[in-house]
Amino acid sequence: EIARAAAALLRKVKGPVGPLAGRKVLITAGPTHEPIDPVRYIANRSSGKQGYAIAAAAAAAGAEVTLVSGPVSLADPDGVTVVRVESAREMLTAVEAALPADVAIMAAAVADWRMAEDAAQKIKKDGSGKPPTLQFAENPDILATLGHHAALRPRLLVGFAAETQNVLDNAASKLTRKNADWIVANDVSPATGIMGGDRNTVHLVSRDGVEDWPDLAKGEVATRLVERIAFALGARDA
């Protein structure tokens, strides 16, 4: 109790303490929703739990954290600036507005596609029995945009790859194509219970190879990742 009060006092006097003190960390979390018409949208099963846990762990490690979050039913983590968005395009705008950052961790499950045009009015059955044809357009790739950013690429850029097959191949290819430093890859097949659940089994993919982490609580994955980030930044500073 006294120790905690002393630590809080110290933070007030000296600013944040901890292995990420003085670092700006940008995190995305949750799904995006892509509107079809005023009442319908395309979504995905991301709960945001892993990204929120990383934001909380980074803040606890002393970082100045901005969390850009899609629609989730989670409370804002303590000491984190939360920007809430709905679509992939809104998320990209919020991410770019939050630059520069020392570290960016793109944990959101961003929709690859949106409607080419979302309808101003609710789409009705036309009586023909034929469903409407929806035209899709590719969404901006937020991870690749940061990875190839000429002036403001974060020093350490971490992407996520949620796959249901060829997990490691897809992650390695994503690392290269998007110019990320690390990809946190996991298998989100429904049988794993990872999407929406409280545990996660991830692989940390970098240019040095693949590290398999054991099955962990999402909070433990977050703590480990933040420790690794602090270590990597320290090594780059040295």
Place this chain on the structure above:
Amino acid sequence: EIARAAAALLRKVKGPVGPLAGRKVLITAGPTHEPIDPVRYIANRSSGKQGYAIAAAAAAAGAEVTLVSGPVSLADPDGVTVVRVESAREMLTAVEAALPADVAIMAAAVADWRMAEDAAQKIKKDGSGKPPTLQFAENPDILATLGHHAALRPRLLVGFAAETQNVLDNAASKLTRKNADWIVANDVSPATGIMGGDRNTVHLVSRDGVEDWPDLAKGEVATRLVERIAFALGARDA
């Protein structure tokens, strides 16, 4: 306090009391989610609040209530049997399993369309820059299925029509096509704040005409509707 204890004791001894005592009421609520692949789905903005409020009001009026609910983040109402489903097809199956019912109130925002085939694996960008083509199929029409049910059509069948334009025309046409007794129609344009909100402005459309209700809390809409149902059933019995 004494009065409430006495009423609870009375219910235990004599069974449910209230204007809907002895009636079986079937209610649907919430959105449906239609899977695209293991991680993506099509959803709509229904929160389920109006349907849940009707279920609670019907149970409070003494009815035996089954609530078939799409994915929502609401607690089960007291004294109601809740069956949770995801897609329109699952909802239809659960509704048919709950028949016979004296009254059915179809408040769910059921998706008109689903994927013709939902993919077993996550759909990936194929590198062509071209989005995938999704083939849709029409979902079963739950309200029309009940309205035209040869043996088990509920004595009083109430549908909902959530529209963003031509609200009353669409509701009147729905009443006829689906052989419902009443349609509760409302304008769910985003500016109204009705979808997801706590208030509702509805029109009760029947073969006798249209009744405009004032702006009310969703709980008040529920209570009024249940009173009207009890009155209509009593009139039909007489």
